[in-house]
Amino acid sequence: MHLKEIIEMDKKFFMNTFGDRTPVCFKYGKGINLWDIDGNKYYDFLGGIAVNALGHSHPNLVNAIKTQAENLIHCSNLYYIESQAKLAKILAENSCADKVFFQNSGAEANEAAIKLARLYFRKKGLENKYEIITFKKSFHGRTITTIAATGQEKYHKTAMPLSPGFKMVPANDLEAIKAAVNENTAAIMVEAIQGEGGVNLIDREYIREVRKLCDEKGILMIFDEVQCGMGRTGKMFGFEHFDIEPEIFTLAKGLGGGFPIGAVCAKSPVAETFEPGDHGSTFGGNPLACSAAISVVQTILNEKLVKNAANVGAYFISKLGELSQKHGIISNIRGKGLMIGMEFNKEIAVEIKNLCFKEGYLVGNVGPNIIRILPPLILKMEDVDLFIDMFGRVLGKLGKE
Numbered sequence: 001m002h003l004k005e006i007i008e009m010d011k012k013f014f015m016n017t018f019g020d021r022t023p024v025c026f027k028y029g030k031g032i033n034l035w036d037i038d039g040n041k042y043y044d045f046l047g048g049i050a051v052n053a054l055g056h057s058h059p060n061l062v063n064a065i066k067t068q069a070e071n072l073i074h075c076s077n078l079y080y081i082e083s084q085a086k087l088a089k090i091l092a093e094n095s096c097a098d099k100v101f102f103q104n105s106g107a108e109a110n111e112a113a114i115k116l117a118r119l120y121f122r123k124k125g126l127e128n129k130y131e132i133i134t135f136k137k138s139f140h141g142r143t144i145t146t147i148a149a150t151g152q153e154k155y156h157k158t159a160m161p162l163s164p165g166f167k168m169v170p171a172n173d174l175e176a177i178k179a180a181v182n183e184n185t186a187a188i189m190v191e192a193i194q195g196e197g198g199v200n201l202i203d204r205e206y207i208r209e210v211r212k213l214c215d216e217k218g219i220l221m222i223f224d225e226v227q228c229g230m231g232r233t234g235k236m237f238g239f240e241h242f243d244i245e246p247e248i249f250t251l252a253k254g255l256g257g258g259f260p261i262g263a264v265c266a267k268s269p270v271a272e273t274f275e276p277g278d279h280g281s282t283f284g285g286n287p288l289a290c291s292a293a294i295s296v297v298q299t300i301l302n303e304k305l306v307k308n309a310a311n312v313g314a315y316f317i318s319k320l321g322e323l324s325q326k327h328g329i330i331s332n333i334r335g336k337g338l339m340i341g342m343e344f345n346k347e348i349a350v351e352i353k354n355l356c357f358k359e360g361y362l363v364g365n366v367g368p369n370i371i372r373i374l375p376p377l378i379l380k381m382e383d384v385d386l387f388i389d390m391f392g393r394v395l396g397k398l399g400k401e
């Protein structure tokens with residue numbers, strides 16, 4: 001089909017939640033590159049918004065999916081599933097978690113985390129401990145409850161009346177969070193770096209104090225690692241940057257490298273909260289999703305992609321820093337590993353994103369003045385050099401097209 005026909009069909013039959021999308025339809029990908037239906041080549045510096053951890057069509061992931069699909073795509077959670085048990089073991093052995101439960105998306109994983117935290121206290125007879133404190137500018141998903149957990153009003157409007165039991169505080173303000181905690185607080189839920197909120201970093205000392213506060217008050221800490229997890233920030237999990245451990249953390253996006261899967265991971269005794277009948281999922285943790293995720297996690301470990309994300313990310317940020325010296329419009333560059341945000345002192349992020357696209361490079365914008373870069377973890381220094389050349393050209397062209 002031609003792009004025009006696809007767009008017409010989409011406009012007629014697909015619910016228009018994504019507005020006018022970038023006018024392209026991709027046909028195949030390899031490594032960090034994508035090709036559209038007309039054969040044009042692109043460099044993917046958005047990685048499906050932090051999903052394509054191994055890049056496109058990594059042979060390990062393709063073979064894992066093929067082999068599993070030829071044997072067994074799905075069977076019910078009424079039966080034991082080998083790849084599910086194996087994936088849970090790998091995640092537990094490579095994190096602070098003792099047990100894992102699988103879902104199909106980040107929002108579902110966060111729903112499970114919230115449910116787990118509340119049920120943990122309810123089973124202790126503490127029904128009043130249900131409130132979850134989250135942060136302004138956070139993002140936790142699009143389900144009714146994760147919208148309520150999300151600290152951005154633009155999402156709240158879409159799901160009124162909001163699910164009860166959430167309280168929002170500004171990040172990096174210890175007094176505010178201390179004031180928000182009371183006898184109803186069950187958990188504090190946080191992203192190590194706020195992705196959808198604009199690549200906002202959290203202070204190390206602040207979050208370590210929040211951990212202490214949780215310990216003192218008997219509150220659980222939940223890290224939403226949906227975007228930061230699986231090596232994205234140059235550590236396997238974002239919370240490792242702070243040398244603290246949460247009782248619960250969630251994963252999705254990079255975990256399946258493009259195959260939909262989510263996970264809630266918890267330490268004992270919280271991990272033992274879910275008992276038969278307390279939770280479930282038809283698709284969550286099915287053989288195909290778990291085999292795909294096993295191949296992703298093993299490849300991240302074997303190919304040392306976490307270290308690669310840290311090294312190439314640091315190089316990327318330093319090169320962007322050099323570029324910003326030449327172009328006064330970049331007001332801030334921030335991030336860790338391959339989760340990078342660039343803030344501009346004018347509302348030009350959409351124009352920049354479009355100019356990058358014309359050059360064959362995919363990046364994202366958060367609001368009108370932040371560009372977000374989330375490339376595959378296999379990115380090399382040479383790829384960064386190509387990007388920097390291109391980005392220099394784009395910044396030179398601004399306002400001239």
Ligand SMILES: Cc1ncc(COP(=O)(O)O)c(C=O)c1O
Pocket residue numbers: 105106107108110139140141142191195196224225226227228252253
């Ligand atoms: C931190 C975070 N949590 C949750 C989600 C929701 O994940 P999903 O879209 O897979 O439901 C996202 C998605 O962007 C996210 O970045």
